[in-house]
Amino acid sequence: MDNRPVEPHIFVIFGATGDLMQRSLLPALLNLAGRGHIRRESIILGTARSAQYNDVSFRKLAYESFAKAGISLDPGMTKWCDECLFYQSIGDEKLEDFSALSERIKALERELNSTGNRVFYLALPPIAFPSTIERLGEVGLSRSPGWTRLVVEKPFGRDLESARALNQLIHRNFDESQIYRIDHYLGKETVQNLLVFRFANPIFESLWNRDRIHSVQITVAEELGIGKRAGYYDRAGALRDMVQNHLTQLLTLVAMEVPVAFDSDSIRFEKIKVLRAIAPIMDDQVVLGQYGRGSANGKEIPGYLEEPGVPDDSRTETFVAMQIDIANWRWHGVPFYVRTGKRLPERITQIIINFKRAPVSIFDPTGRCDMHFNSLNMMLQPDEGFDLCFEMKALGEPLKLQTQRLHFRYAEAFAPLPDAYETLLLDIITGDQTLFVHANEVEESWRLYAPVIEQKLPIHTYRAGTWGPQEAEKLIKREGHVWANS
Numbered sequence: 001m002d003n004r005p006v007e008p009h010i011f012v013i014f015g016a017t018g019d020l021m022q023r024s025l026l027p028a029l030l031n032l033a034g035r036g037h038i039r040r041e042s043i044i045l046g047t048a049r050s051a052q053y054n055d056v057s058f059r060k061l062a063y064e065s066f067a068k069a070g071i072s073l074d075p076g077m078t079k080w081c082d083e084c085l086f087y088q089s090i091g092d093e094k095l096e097d098f099s100a101l102s103e104r105i106k107a108l109e110r111e112l113n114s115t116g117n118r119v120f121y122l123a124l125p126p127i128a129f130p131s132t133i134e135r136l137g138e139v140g141l142s143r144s145p146g147w148t149r150l151v152v153e154k155p156f157g158r159d160l161e162s163a164r165a166l167n168q169l170i171h172r173n174f175d176e177s178q179i180y181r182i183d184h185y186l187g188k189e190t191v192q193n194l195l196v197f198r199f200a201n202p203i204f205e206s207l208w209n210r211d212r213i214h215s216v217q218i219t220v221a222e223e224l225g226i227g228k229r230a231g232y233y234d235r236a237g238a239l240r241d242m243v244q245n246h247l248t249q250l251l252t253l254v255a256m257e258v259p260v261a262f263d264s265d266s267i268r269f270e271k272i273k274v275l276r277a278i279a280p281i282m283d284d285q286v287v288l289g290q291y292g293r294g295s296a297n298g299k300e301i302p303g304y305l306e307e308p309g310v311p312d313d314s315r316t317e318t319f320v321a322m323q324i325d326i327a328n329w330r331w332h333g334v335p336f337y338v339r340t341g342k343r344l345p346e347r348i349t350q351i352i353i354n355f356k357r358a359p360v361s362i363f364d365p366t367g368r369c370d371m372h373f374n375s376l377n378m379m380l381q382p383d384e385g386f387d388l389c390f391e392m393k394a395l396g397e398p399l400k401l402q403t404q405r406l407h408f409r410y411a412e413a414f415a416p417l418p419d420a421y422e423t424l425l426l427d428i429i430t431g432d433q434t435l436f437v438h439a440n441e442v443e444e445s446w447r448l449y450a451p452v453i454e455q456k457l458p459i460h461t462y463r464a465g466t467w468g469p470q471e472a473e474k475l476i477k478r479e480g481h482v483w484a485n486s
């Protein structure tokens with residue numbers, strides 16, 4: 001049990017009738033309350049444009065969300081919902097709507113005798129971030145008698161310029177120490193474990209460099225398509241939706257130097273150094289794809305252009321494969337291959353570290369006796385754990401090598417893993433920024449990818465249910481590699 005002290009506070013969620021709130025935030029808040037992390041004096045104030053809700057109907061909406069998520073409430077939790085969930089409409093988001101919100105917050109704080117600690121969580125489409133932040137500043141909600149924290153969902157900007165503009169706007173109203181830019185991958189237990197794995201186990205750390213590592217592969221594959229999210233996704237694409245944030249976070253955690261301490265400033269500083277060392281990404285290091293019609297498990301799957309809401313001539317990429325080179329002493333010459341896509345054969349997030357082969361095979365000087373890489377396969381989801389692969393003598397004669405795996409699975413060692421949002425929400429209310437993205441980190445990552453986006457590279461079609469376009473295989477084959485497809 002996490003015993004960090006949680007001070008009473010008011011947790012204001014913009015976009016409280018939306019999908020993220022219902023699917024992720026409400027269940028996570030409920031679980032935190034159930035585990036005693038959210039104090040009785042703390043309240044959750046949902047806010048959205050809709051005037052159709054009030055406190056009572058908002059609670060009803062919350063009960064429906066819990067039912068959809070398969071959560072059954074005991075009487076204690078029902079009481080918590082009735083006492084702690086509130087709703088306030090922000091109508092057309094005019095100044096007077098925000099003044100009314102401010103009055104409601106203060107009234108609730110007076111009722112609860114609260115000290116004025118506030119979280120503002122923007123669970124909104126990115127287009128609404130700037131006006132909401134500005135309004136919060138205008139009505140004086142960016143400062144309070146207690147602490148105030150602003151949580152911003154991804155994607156943070158569309159390119160370097162818009163990310164900078166958003167950072168500047170935020171910094172006019174809030175201090176960086178108040179900002180929590182969310183990347184939910186950082187809340188995943190297996191992602192956090194990357195730091196422990198690397199920095200608590202010197203046996204690996206001493207091999208973690210260009211002398212011993214041949215190449216690194218990072219794959220975030222999704223079986224699903226875009227669902228009902230065409231409005232958002234078609235403007236974003238896989239580079240903005242997944243690579244600029246989730247995959248880049250994984251890459252920096254694998255590649256960073258040892259931080260001087262396990263605290264937010266030291267860790268974020270080292271991650272920024274990795275981003276700054278990445279060499280400009282050339283056109284021939286990137287493959288973009290879009291899924292066409294295909295099949296999986298015997299079922300026909302529509303192509304991206306056939307998904308509801310996607311324009312017929314959309315050039316949005318649903319697949320990216322990329323080679324990234326980190327030009328520093330630790331990694332020079334070690335290619336990092338990253339890959340993500342929708343409608344791939346399975347859902348899997350994995351990092352594979354391929355160690356260098358023995359320089360000479362004494363088992364068969366002709367090279368016919370193939371030696372594989374020793375590799376460390378870190379499965380971040382869904383079958384969380386890792387495998388260390390090494391060569392053994394197969395039984396019998398003639399001499400043959402066989403790859404075997406040392407194997408660890410979270411499910412065999414621990415209780416079910418906590419949800420990423422639970423971890424991140426608890427960090428927000430306890431004021432720990434370690435798992436959140438710093439302003440400089442976002443800008444450095446846009447500096448890398450914005451030129452790639454501007455290039456308008458060709459989009460290769462791949463059949464839904466396959467591992468992406470052939471060009472992705474060619475990209476990695478150039479240097480004699482192959483993707484490890486699970």
Ligand code: BG6
Pocket residue numbers: 222241349
């Ligand atoms: C979100 C993206 O940030 O991450 C989605 O917007 C994607 O497109 C999702 O499906 C993947 O998250 P997870 O946790 O299911 O791997």
